[in-house]
Amino acid sequence: MQQLTDAFARKFYYLRLSITDVCNFRCTYCLPDGYKPNGHNNKSFLSLDEIRRVSRAFANLGTEKVRLTGGEPSLRRDFTDIIAAVRENPQIRHLAVTTNGYRLARDITQWRDAGLTALNVSVDSLDARQFHAITGQDKFREVMSGIDAAFDAGFEKVKVNAVLMRDVNHNSLQTFLNWIKDRPIQLRFIELMETGDGGSLFRKHHVSGQVIRDQLVQQGWTLMGRSRSDGPAQVFTHPDYIGEIGLIMPYEKDFCATCNRLRVSAVGNLHLCLFGEQGIPLRDLLADDQQQEALMARIQGGLGRKKQTHFLHQGNTGMTQNLSFIGG
Numbered sequence: 308m309q310q311l312t313d314a315f316a317r318k319f320y321y322l323r324l325s326i327t328d329v330c331n332f333r334c335t336y337c338l339p340d341g342y343k344p345n346g347h348n349n350k351s352f353l354s355l356d357e358i359r360r361v362s363r364a365f366a367n368l369g370t371e372k373v374r375l376t377g378g379e380p381s382l383r384r385d386f387t388d389i390i391a392a393v394r395e396n397p398q399i400r401h402l403a404v405t406t407n408g409y410r411l412a413r414d415i416t417q418w419r420d421a422g423l424t425a426l427n428v429s430v431d432s433l434d435a436r437q438f439h440a441i442t443g444q445d446k447f448r449e450v451m452s453g454i455d456a457a458f459d460a461g462f463e464k465v466k467v468n469a470v471l472m473r474d475v476n477h478n479s480l481q482t483f484l485n486w487i488k489d490r491p492i493q494l495r496f497i498e499l500m501e502t503g504d505g506g507s508l509f510r511k512h513h514v515s516g517q518v519i520r521d522q523l524v525q526q527g528w529t530l531m532g533r534s535r536s537d538g539p540a541q542v543f544t545h546p547d548y549i550g551e552i553g554l555i556m557p558y559e560k561d562f563c564a565t566c567n568r569l570r571v572s573a574v575g576n577l578h579l580c581l582f583g584e585q586g587i588p589l590r591d592l593l594a595d596d597q598q599q600e601a602l603m604a605r606i607q608g609g610l611g612r613k614k615q616t617h618f619l620h621q622g623n624t625g626m627t628q629n630l631s632f633i634g635g
């Protein structure tokens with residue numbers, strides 16, 4: 308087996324697999340007008356067998372972690388079967404999902420039993436009204452009980468994502484800190500990223516994670532190390548807190564130097580970067596088991612075209628209109 312490696316000697320251990328574009332939330336920074344079908348109907352998202360084949364190919368190329376994302380991945384009726392199918396590969400030791408949390412309370416035990424090992428939930432505000440205003444859904448309490456249900460189901464840690472927005476939640480650090488003081492939650496502030504649809508929101512609300520980092524350091528938080536299949540967050544800990552704080556700062560210098568992940572969209576295109584071009588079609592090689600070698604060769608070959616960084620500083624968001632179609 309040859310580990311996936313690009314022209315800049317970065318190695319790829321982590322696949323982010325989108326399984327649907329559909330979402331039931333309308334987050335202001337992602338799908339402010341809600342999900343609109345984009346030329347393909349729901350049936351055209353990767354089938355369970357196609358997901359099985361693509362995850363097998365990546366597993367054989369050294370992938371040790373897969374994240375299921377979307378749209379809202381838990382909207383797939385076969386979501387539990389998808390978890391089990393990806394876990395058929397023993398090389399994939401970590402299987403995570405990123406979710407808006409609306410199905411957690413009902414289904415998390417089932418997902419864990421099927422082989423889910425890690426959970427990231429998006430919660431931009433701890434104020435129910437503000438949560439509603441940001442997501443378009445009055446479901447703060449349901450999502451909170453979903454997180455409790457995850458601990459009850461045996462998850463030792465839950466990661467929570469909050470998109471950092473000026474004049475929305477950028478002054479809420481203390482509220483989040485109080486929340487994680489006695490809870491094993493890694494609360495991550497994600498810098499708002501510009502997308503094709505989100506230019507004006509970005510200009511209005513983008514704020515650097517530096518404002519949070521300065522406060523953390525001042526209060527005695529310290530930076531932890533990262534392992535090879537971790538996401539890009541800088542993670543901080545503090546002796547008085549059970550929880551942790553993560554900062555995802557894609558505009559910071561050298562953010563892309565440690566890129567360790569590739570993406571496959573819900574229609575089966577390989578994306579070399581979150582802000583890249585159209586993607587390399589894999590789907591014609593996912594129809595049966597006979598084409599695994601060709602599939603692996605195409606993934607490996609495509610990787611040669613991966614660029615060193617994103618081009619967000621130049622205002623170039625690639626073809627990424629919003630993050631729902633590729634899963635962030």
Ligand SMILES: Nc1nc2c(ncn2[C@@H]2O[C@H](COP(=O)(O)OP(=O)(O)OP(=O)(O)O)[C@@H](O)[C@H]2O)c(=O)[nH]1
Pocket residue numbers: 374376403405427466468497500536537538539540555557566568581617630634635
């Ligand atoms: N620019 C950029 N942003 C990323 C990248 N990976 C993750 N992000 C951002 O971080 C958000 C949160 O990612 P998650 O899905 O929670 O997972 P993660 O933090 O990457 O990974 P884990 O460490 O596995 O939990 C994504 O939705 C993106 O907004 C990346 O490679 N590039």
Ligand SMILES: C[S@@+](CC[C@H](N)C(=O)[O-])C[C@H]1O[C@@H](n2cnc3c(N)ncnc32)[C@H](O)[C@@H]1O
Pocket residue numbers: 330336337376377378379380405406407427428429468469470497498499500501502505629630631634635
């Ligand atoms: C696209 S969503 C998909 C999974 C699921 N629907 C959810 O919201 O967790 C993945 C992550 O992307 C983040 N995200 C979406 N648009 C973003 C943007 N413009 N800038 C930064 N993060 C964004 C969301 O907050 C969420 O944590």
Ligand code: SF4
Pocket residue numbers: 330331332333334337338377378379407429630631
């Ligand atoms: S961030 Fe997630 S929950 Fe919010 S609209 Fe986008 S895909 Fe849906």
Ligand code: SF4
Pocket residue numbers: 539557562563565566567568579580581582614615616617
């Ligand atoms: S922006 Fe692109 S190159 Fe940079 S870390 Fe993210 S996926 Fe990798």
